[in-house]
Amino acid sequence: MKQTIFLTILAGALLLGQSTKELMKKAKEAGITTEAQAREMAKKAGMTDAQIDSEMKKRNLTPSGEEAAAEKPQVEPVEAPPAEAVVEPGTPEAEAPREEILPVVEEEIPAAVEEEALPLVGEEEAPAIVEEEVLPLVGEEEEVPIVEEEEIPTIGEEELTIQEEKELEDIEEVSLESQLQSGKKGLTYFGYDVFKGDPAVFQASTLGAIDPHYSIGPGDQIIIMLWGETQFRQVFTVGREGFIFIPEVGQVFVNGLTLENLEKKLFLVLSQSYASLDPSQGNATTFLDVSLGDLRPLRIMALGEVGQPGAYSVNPSTTLFTSLYYFKGLTTLGSLRDVRLVRGGKQVGRIDLYDYLLTGKPTNDVRLQLDDVIFIPPRGKTVSIQGEIKREAIYELKKGETLEDLITIAGGLKTTAYLDRAQVDRIVPFEERAEVGMERILMDVDLNDILYRDMDFAMKDGDQVQLFSVLDIRQNVVVITGASVGRPGIYDLGDSLRLSELIIQAGSLLGDAYVDRADIVRFRSDLREELIKVNLGRAMEGDREHDIFLQPMDRVQIYSLTEMIPDHRVALSGHVKRPGRYPLLEEMTLYDLIFKGGGFIDEKYLELTYLQRAELVRVKEDSITKEIIPFNLEEVLNKEGLAETLLRSDDAIKIYSLAEIEGAPEKFVSIVGHVKRPGRYELFEENMTLYDLIFKAGGFDDEEYHKQTYLKRAEMVRVMEDGVTKKIIPFSLEELLNKEGLAETLLRPDDAVKIYSLAGIEGIWWDKFVSIVGHVKRPGQYELFEENMTLYDLLFKTGGFDDEEYHKQTYLKRAELVRVMEDGNGMTKEIIPFSLEELLNKEGLADTLLRPDDV
Structure with a gap:
């Protein structure tokens, strides 16, 4: 074994x-x-x-x-x-x-x-x-x-x-592979997204001076100007063979010349035709000026790890850095730290794009020439850093750059970084695996050594650096809570702090503080919690046994009398104006509680109250069973009978209405739906018919309202004689409004009538409406059935402005039209103000055509 x-x-x-x-x-x-x-x-x-x-x-x-x-x-x-x-x-x-x-x-x-x-x-x-x-x-x-x-x-x-x-x-289970630390996440490569912009944005100004070493070639414009005794200005374009043709002079070969050499050559050539140019014949009276106009685009090659390798025509002012925008920059496999310029088969320049991206300085940037080759080698040593760093990303490091360099490139540490430990998840290089015996390792690093003790930590390709945060714990504080403290909260412990000193800092105790005890919850050395009980009253008197020194992260709980003493209440329910649970006050009587409930000074309310009996429900001494103590409410209201009975905790009083005991004397019917005045109506007439109820609800003499009503069917729901089941009685509303059909049907208590709108039954997808609200005689919704209905037409329909008294009460300087607008961001509303006085005179916006949903 x-x-x-x-x-x-x-x-x-x-x-x-x-x-x-x-x-x-x-x-x-x-x-x-x-x-x-x-x-x-x-x-x-x-x-x-x-x-x-x-x-x-x-x-x-x-x-x-x-x-x-x-x-x-x-x-x-x-x-x-x-x-x-x-x-x-x-x-x-x-x-x-x-x-x-x-x-x-x-x-x-x-x-x-x-x-x-x-x-x-x-x-x-x-x-x-x-x-x-x-x-x-x-x-x-x-x-x-x-x-x-x-x-x-x-x-x-x-x-x-x-x-x-x-x-x-x-x-x-133990895994041989590195496990991600909690909080790790996917990162992006730093710097590569910079080149997704417009190339023209990053070019040098075309208005600047021409590079004196610029090589003239086919397609360039040369401006020759003579001034003085002889006046001459002409623009010449270099031909495909490298010549320009000057009248009275002939062809001049200029291909490959710099601007300085061009000026010298043209001076010699023109001096043969214009003697006044040559100072050797005396004082020169004609002067020569040579400049360049439009320049030909440069043709360059982009190779290596670029987004779109191939040949490109670029602006003559393009440099090695700005050329990267033409072919959408590098792929993430390409190096940002070693962008190379090859000219004539030889490497003539290289730039580190991190210098530009991090400092804004295009160090070693070179202006491009015709047929230059930009080569992007594969990305070098690649590491990532995340956590409490200002710029989380995947970075490329040069040979010799350390963890401190990586932190600098990433923008530096956040103030919340934990310095005693960072962690590096490393893939062991091929050549070291046999010696180490592992393929992946985790390494803890003290950042204090890196940042303040000049110790280097070499980075390897594939390293993943995790920076941790300081704990969200403040160890130099204590907490005091409780409703009986003036200002509960978190306080600085300082060098030393006693319980009484903390309470004074927290605004002292309030009047209802429970002084027989306070609790302090304290962390032990093993991080378990212990409860320390002290006498708060003695602590405030300075008794050192109870007024103890507080320790970091102590939590002090101060209690109030209301927490220690039960909250005694009594209840009042039923036919009272203010039912609810009331605090049980000292010497509170049955009459006192009913008086608080209110309503019995109101004669109308009192008439609806059952006075012969009310009930007091009291919990017996065993705290389980209850007894009902009936009393005459009329006697209590006259301060007789049980009026002076002292109440006990949890007593409950029930007051009854006359309707609960003897039944409701009033009888009601109701109407709901598409009517102007829906609600409950008292059935005080023995001969009240279905037509009478609908007439009371109103709206059907209004033509516009009538058009929006579904006339083919309405319903009456009637409670049957057993008082439980209900029956739906449908009828034609159109017949009823003509006093036909069920118009003369007598109503019974609790009958309910339902009227439907046309929109509710058939929908309103074909209807178009406008609305008007405010100071008009007939506000409401109007059908927009006329294509040429104007704002004046709508106001005319609502009426009232021919009434002089009504007109005097109207504000004429401004009214508003709210119109629904549709734009790229969705539906919006626009307020269009107008002068009501102008509109009533058929001026201003009077003839403005209305649109659906205008208000």
């Missing part, structure tokens, strides 16, 4: 520091079954025989096969199920005896070793061992009498589920 464990120890040489159980699992997953395999792997990882023996001694094991051999006769071979086979047939591992792995199922394992052996059995068998060895201790019938009754609830299904294999795997 120990031989098997020893193999797992050797196999875990790469994972020193892990538990034996973790190492056994990894050995099993890797298929290691022999001591030779395990020892070989440990030696490859750099361990010596002495280190292997030392590790074995730490685990109280010996590298001897004799012990395993002694155990082997006690074990019967067991064949593993096919589903659990983890070794492919034909491999050397498949030929190894299974007895060294599977005996755990049969042999008796000491309790100290059992847990470590479980992972070697296989994922499917692990639960079986747990159930066989553990469950009977809790669940077998013969064991139950041993457990006391009060202890049974502490051992339940919830605790047993912790032993399931799935949860054990979640806790014990």
Whole structure:
């Protein structure tokens, strides 16, 4: 058995520091079954025989096969199920005896070793061992009498589920791969999105001076001007062969000349035709000026890791940096730190774009010439940084640049950065993996060493730097809470602070403070909390036993009397104007509470009150049962009977209305829907008909309103004689308005009539309406059935302005038309003011055509 464990120890040489159980699992997953395999792997990882023996001694094991051999006769071979086979047939591992792995199922394992052996059995068998060895201790019938009754609830299904294999795997599993720290996220490459803009935006001004080294070529314009005795100005374009033709002079070859050399050559050529140019013949009386006009575009090549490699025509003022915009910059595979310029097959310049992006200085930028080649090599060392840094991104570093340089490039640390530890997730370079024995490692770095002690930390390609934040905990504070403190909150602890001093800083105690106790919750050294109870009154008197010194992060709770003393209340419900729960005041009587409820000085309200009986419901002394104490309300209101009965906590008084006891004397019918005055109407006439009710609701003499009403059907809902079931009685509203059909049907109490609008039944998709509100005689919605309906027409329909008295009460200087507008951002409303006086005189906006939904 120990031989098997020893193999797992050797196999875990790469994972020193892990538990034996973790190492056994990894050995099993890797298929290691022999001591030779395990020892070989440990030696490859750099361990010596002495280190292997030392590790074995730490685990109280010996590298001897004799012990395993002694155990082997006690074990019967067991064949593993096919589903659990983890070794492919034909491999050397498949030929190894299974007895060294599977005996755990049969042999008796000491309790100290059992847990470590479980992972070697296989994922499917692990639960079986747990159930066989553990469950009977809790669940077998013969064991139950041993457990006391009060202890049974502490051992339940919830605790047993912790032993399931799935949860054990979640806790014990160790991954060989780096796990992302919480808060890590995907980053973008720094600088590459700069080149997605318009190339013209980044070019030098075309109005500036021409580079004196600019090489003249075909397509360039040359401006020659003579002034003085001879006046001459003409623009010449360099031909394809490099010549310009000057009248009376002939062809002049200018291709490849700089501006300075061009001027010299033209002076010599023109001096032969214009003697006044040559000072050797005396004082020159004619003078020459040569300048360049429109310049030909440059043709360059872009190669390497660029977005669109190929040939490009660029502005003559283009430089190495600004040329990158023409071909949409670099791909993320290209280097921003080493952009190269090749001219005539030789590298003549290179720029680091980080200089420009970070400082705005185009260091070493070069003006391009015809047939220049811009070459972008692959990106160099690439690292990322995120967390408490000002500019999270993926960056490219030059050879020799360190973590401090990376922090500078990324804009520096945020003020919330934690300096004692940063973490670097590193992929070990190929050439170092054999020595290190791992492919990925995590490294913790003290930023204080980097920033303040001049220590360098070299970066490797693929490094991921995570900067952490300081904790959101302020350790130099204490907290005081409670409604009985003037200003509860967080306070500076200072050098020292007693409880009484904190309370004074917090505005002292209020009048209802409970002084017999205050609580202080304090963190112990192991971060567990303890409760410290003090007498607040003594602490405020200066008693040092209770007026203790506070410690960082203490939380002080001050209580109020209302929290300590129960809140006693009484209730009033029923036919009162202000029902509810009222505080129980000292010496509060039954009459006092009814008086607070109000309404009984109102004679009309009193007439609707049942006075012969009201009820007081009181909780008995056992705090469970209740008794009803009836009383005559009329006597109480006259301060007789039980009027002076003192109330107790939780007493409840019920007042009844006359309608509840004797039935409602009033009878009502209702009408809802498309009517002008929907609601409940008193059925005070024995001969009130269906027509009468609809006439009361109004609206059907209004032609516009009438048009919007669905006339073919309306409904009356009637309560049947059993008082429970209801019946719908449909009728034609059109017939009823003509006093036909059911017009003369007598109404009964609780009848309900429903009138429908045309829009509610048939929809209004074909209808168009405008509305008018405010100081008009007939406000409302009007159908826009005329295509040429104007603003004046609408005001005319609403009426009132021919009435002199009504006209005098109208504000004429301004009215408003609200119009729904539609633009690219959706639907908006526009307010169009106008003079009402002008409109009524058919001036101003009087003839403005209305649109649907105008208001």
